[in-house]
Amino acid sequence: MSDDATTDRLDYVEWADRLRDGDLVGQECAECGHTTAAPKAACARCGSRTLATVTLPTDGIVHSETTVAVPPEGFAGEYQVAVVRLGDAKVLGRIDGTVDIGDRVSFADVLVTDDHPAPVFEPV
Amino acid sequence: MARASIVGAGMTKFGVHERPLPDLFADAAFDAFDDAGVESPEIEALYFGNAMGGMTENDTHLAPTLASHIGCTGVPAQRFEDACATSATAFKHAVEAVESGRHDVVLAGGVERCTPETGLGTGAMTKVFVSAAHRQYEQPAGLTFPGVFALLTKRHMHEYGTTEEHLAEVAVKNHYNGTLNPRAHFGRETSVEKVLDSPIVADPFHLMDCCPFSDGASAVVVASEEAAESFENPVDVAGVGHATDVVPLADKVDLPATQAARDAASQAYDQAGTTADAIDFAEIHDCFTGAEVMATEALGLFEDGGGGPAAAAGRTALDGDVPVNPSGGLKAKGHPLGATGTAQLVELTEQLRGEAGERQLDDPERAVAHNLGGDAATTVVTVMEARR
Numbered sequence: 001m002s003d004d005a006t007t008d009r010l011d012y013v014e015w016a017d018r019l020r021d022g023d024l025v026g027q028e029c030a031e032c033g034h035t036t037a038a039p040k041a042a043c044a045r046c047g048s049r050t051l052a053t054v055t056l057p058t059d060g061i062v063h064s065e066t067t068v069a070v071p072p073e074g075f076a077g078e079y080q081v082a083v084v085r086l087g088d089a090k091v092l093g094r095i096d097g098t099v100d101i102g103d104r105v106s107f108a109d110v111l112v113t114d115d116h117p118a119p120v121f122e123p124v
Numbered sequence: 125m126a127r128a129s130i131v132g133a134g135m136t137k138f139g140v141h142e143r144p145l146p147d148l149f150a151d152a153a154f155d156a157f158d159d160a161g162v163e164s165p166e167i168e169a170l171y172f173g174n175a176m177g178g179m180t181e182n183d184t185h186l187a188p189t190l191a192s193h194i195g196c197t198g199v200p201a202q203r204f205e206d207a208c209a210t211s212a213t214a215f216k217h218a219v220e221a222v223e224s225g226r227h228d229v230v231l232a233g234g235v236e237r238c239t240p241e242t243g244l245g246t247g248a249m250t251k252v253f254v255s256a257a258h259r260q261y262e263q264p265a266g267l268t269f270p271g272v273f274a275l276l277t278k279r280h281m282h283e284y285g286t287t288e289e290h291l292a293e294v295a296v297k298n299h300y301n302g303t304l305n306p307r308a309h310f311g312r313e314t315s316v317e318k319v320l321d322s323p324i325v326a327d328p329f330h331l332m333d334c335c336p337f338s339d340g341a342s343a344v345v346v347a348s349e350e351a352a353e354s355f356e357n358p359v360d361v362a363g364v365g366h367a368t369d370v371v372p373l374a375d376k377v378d379l380p381a382t383q384a385a386r387d388a389a390s391q392a393y394d395q396a397g398t399t400a401d402a403i404d405f406a407e408i409h410d411c412f413t414g415a416e417v418m419a420t421e422a423l424g425l426f427e428d429g430g431g432g433p434a435a436a437a438g439r440t441a442l443d444g445d446v447p448v449n450p451s452g453g454l455k456a457k458g459h460p461l462g463a464t465g466t467a468q469l470v471e472l473t474e475q476l477r478g479e480a481g482e483r484q485l486d487d488p489e490r491a492v493a494h495n496l497g498g499d500a501a502t503t504v505v506t507v508m509e510a511r512r
């Protein structure tokens with residue numbers, strides 16, 4: 001049997017704790033170099049379990065975006081979400097303001113819903 | 125050589141149904157049994173799909189319940205859940221079971237209720253559907269399923285110049301085809317103007333770019349190639365490809381590529397010894413208009429970036445060179461999640477037999493079905509061929 005802390009691998013609980021504290025971190029694979037903002041138990045590209053925790057850049061470029069006009073239960077209003085490229089990683093976040101693909105954005109805030117955090121970006 | 129054959133196909137009308145899941149599924153299953161000329165005791169196993177019944181109707185462990193309901197008590201019965209690709213993955217396992225010699229004749233199918241008949245309104249159902257997006261990394265931002273496909277499609281528009289008018293043309297075509305399909309949820313035509321004037325759900329998608337919430341069931345009787353000889357009207361399954369892609373969607377290498385569809389298509393074409401050029405028509409998972417455009421490219425029917433202009437030029441219409449979604453697709457026929465994959469195979473079976481009525485294509489020999497789940501992270505591609 002193992003408890004939750006058998007390795008120093010970045011897991012969701014730590015990622016979410018650090019995000020709530022305003023720190024956006026990810027993983028970089030030692031084998032293939034893949035960088036993700038969505039920590040996993042092994043690299044999604046090559047399967048390696050040798051993953052280093054890295055601090056992601058806070059400035060990025062909008063890779064794709066949409067404005068959600070019909071939200072799910074638990075959310076309200078119209079709001080924009082985007083896939084933002086931060087260095088070698090991409091992350092899904094909420095947008096404070098309005099952006100188009102290719103716009104520069106910066107990590108500005110954290111949205112917490114049902115205790116689950118999401119990064120919020122704003123145009124720069 | 126075929127991997128298996130479909131010897132009977134059936135489905136309910138898609139739309140709004142009061143009937144609960146067992147009765148709905150029985151309607152489709154018996155339709156398939158009657159088409160094949162089999163009785164319940166001849167079915168050796170059930171490969172069954174339902175995606176969201178636990179959340180929408182507090183109904184799980186459905187496979188033995190439904191097997192009992194249709195007179196197949198005691199056979200190995202299993203439920204599959206792969207979001208909107210649920211019944212195509214069930215079908216894949218049915219094909220493998222008869223191909224391996226484990227069984228000779230089995231049933232594959234699915235059922236789902238997504239309309240307010242479940243007691244859930246739009247906000248609640250939108251939350252149920254987004255359960256197929258990543259719980260930790262996507263749902264907290266307030267993503268929705270139209271939002272998932274909007275993110276893929278917006279990137280496609282950015283890279284290739286696909287326009288909202290191109291997308292609307294897909295909806296117009298599929299609505300027209302739906303008017304010729306008596307089992308379609310929608311039986312009315314629409315226009316590019318009406319699509320573009322309908323309210324935004326998640327840009328670039330207007331309401332009329334989105335498939336409806338539907339209830340319904342579908343089923344196919346699957347036989348080994350050898351067992352199929354004793355049936356009247358078999359249609360051969362030449363290839364079934366199944367691939368997945370990374371979740372969450374931000375980690376995908378190329379958003380508009382829908383890579384799992386490319387991988388599944390190449391497997392299916394290789395098994396069938398064919399290529400995209402030899403495909404006479406396609407049933408495609410058009411949950412949103414942009415999904416159909418990206419899929420026509422992923423399946424190799426058009427070059428990358430060519431899907432939107434091809435739709436606008438009428439190439440995917442019933443009288444085009446590559447008809448797509450003669451059934452009306454998810455857009456007009458409807459999308460009861462767990463029933464959609466095998467419903468595509470019902471259309472392939474009927475078209476390849478020449479039994480599709482008013483929407484019958486001109487003597488097709490080979491067709492492809494594309495059923496995706498989640499953010500396109502699951503895709504099953506099936507190639508079927510007429511027996512001559």
Ligand SMILES: [Zn+2]
Nearest residue numbers: 029032043046
């Ligand atoms: Zn790696």
